[in-house]
Amino acid sequence: MDNPTPEPQAVCSPITGSAIFIVATLVPDPDSIAKVRAWCGDIAALTRSVGKRVPSGNLSCICAFGSSAWDNLFGHPRPASLHAFREFGEEGRRAVATPGDILLHIRAEQMDLCFELATQLLNPLRGALSVVDEVQGFRYFDMRSIIGFVDGTENPTGRKIAEFTLVGAEDPTFAGGSYVLVQKYLHNMDAWNELPVETQEKVIGRTKLSDIELDDSIKPSCSHSSLTTITENGQEVKILRDNMPFGRPGAGEFGTYFIGYARSPAPIELMLENMFVGKPPGNYDRLLDFSTAVTGGLFFVPSADLLEELADREPSEN
Template sequence: MNSSDNYEKHFESQNVTDYPNTNTIFCVWVFKKDADIQPAFEQVCAVVANLNHSFAVRMPEDRVSCVMGIGYEAWIKLNLPTPVPKELTNFRPIVGEKYTAVSTPGDIHFHFRAANISACIDMSVAIAAVLNTVADRVEEVHGFRYWDGRSILGFVDGTENPIGKQRARFGMVGKEDLQYEGGSYLFVQKYVHNMEAWNSLSDEQQEKVFGRYKISDIEMPENIKPGNSHSALAGITDAQGNDLKIVRDNMPFRNAAKNEFGTYFISYANTFSTTNEMLKCMYIGNPPGNYDRILDFSIAQTGTLFFAPSVDLLNAYKAK
């Protein structure tokens, strides 16, 4: 039996392995200094459970979900179980010769998904009503589905995502960390794209940046695909040559007031090491210096690691 077959039998995980929906809101909160955060956190756990249950009953066809992730420092402040998840730390910046994957603060992350944006907005408002007195919302990004799942850059995003039962295998912690089985390492970056520079490239030049053909989404043959293309550097393997994957729920966003076009990169994984190794290949290069060409057009403004615990763990803390 595949280990992923056991997940639902032993505990309930948060909705980390669902496919991206049509509308998304991402929120990052940071606790205020000296705030009484424990009661608010317990209330938030209850609200998250209520939102997921209520929308599942009211709007099952809209695939509504609220996923909560918790940062390392918040985990400690909230006196959550110890030892902490094995790879939960503050994200350490990855510094390449030309570009850096920055590290930014974040105590709580919310990932709201729905076919109807109204559900995302209502969930965001409900969470804010609890957290406003004890935390500051330092980031809120409204994502949307762009055509057939493409990024603003015009290429299909998440083509290499695992599908079916593989999503649980790569997206959720298994027997290697029994205390946190069913949880997931949640990593986010807000990328802003230089659209003027990107649009100055021909389709053929853009395809060489991605290592894929734009219309068909077919990966270029190895003898044609540049070694510094995104698809060449983002794929990694273990010591036995097996592919290592993450569950990406990336969404494009647009902020007209700031003239921002971007991608909110979000990964769920059974280990942060996989995501971190992908980032090293992108920013440092493989070999070093051969960085991901997409970084010439995409700047990461944020970078934060969280852990999305199982529903069972969150329910143990929710206010009664």
């Protein structure tokens, strides 16, 4: 009997109302590495235990690993396309790389579930991990970003979600896995809100109220939607976004946590290159005149089956 397709982590789960994003670095000593490796076998059970308390809460957790962390924790074999985050752009408009070995994407319909699971996941790793970024995201009205436009309209749906997000025969050892790229953007809302709605729409490439894509005859080539639409052999290559707004109004902080899943990092990286460098160079995404990327990381999401197996894997050099 052929081996069944590995069970993926909750990459394809429905979008929820709340999320916590945690990026941490690994303390590079043998005890910490062993502790984190063993913890991989506990993530699913902890998620089930917390989730059972509110069955309707749709709690899930995705755990992913950066390139150097994979080598330190698990060694070879390693995912074929896993590498350090690639920076794009120039000073003042740059997709920056920031430290990050482990990503936790925790989501549920309500924040208390996310909060409880984050607590239970991090408690056993005190001293072994250092959290370098933590964002609590919320769903904003009808799936809108903090700048007022609907986000994620062009996400794949149905069976297409798995087709665009899950590794298959191209890297069979890691089938059922996914690549995930994250960035935290801060927005200059005062400057953005000074723009007329019609100008905002040309920056995004869609209408603000009805979320209809602008006709090509009036949509600028430097609009966000133009530069993030990727085609290959005449077919659009999609990614799965689960972006979340976040902010602290009292501190004047308004942001978007970008998180994109794909079966290869290549299409997301091409989107970033188009946005930050331009297509052609110089024709960059005008949304970046109002939005600044302050973090950036690329991670691999092993399948749920592999994640549990990794708890017992000793790192090797070949």
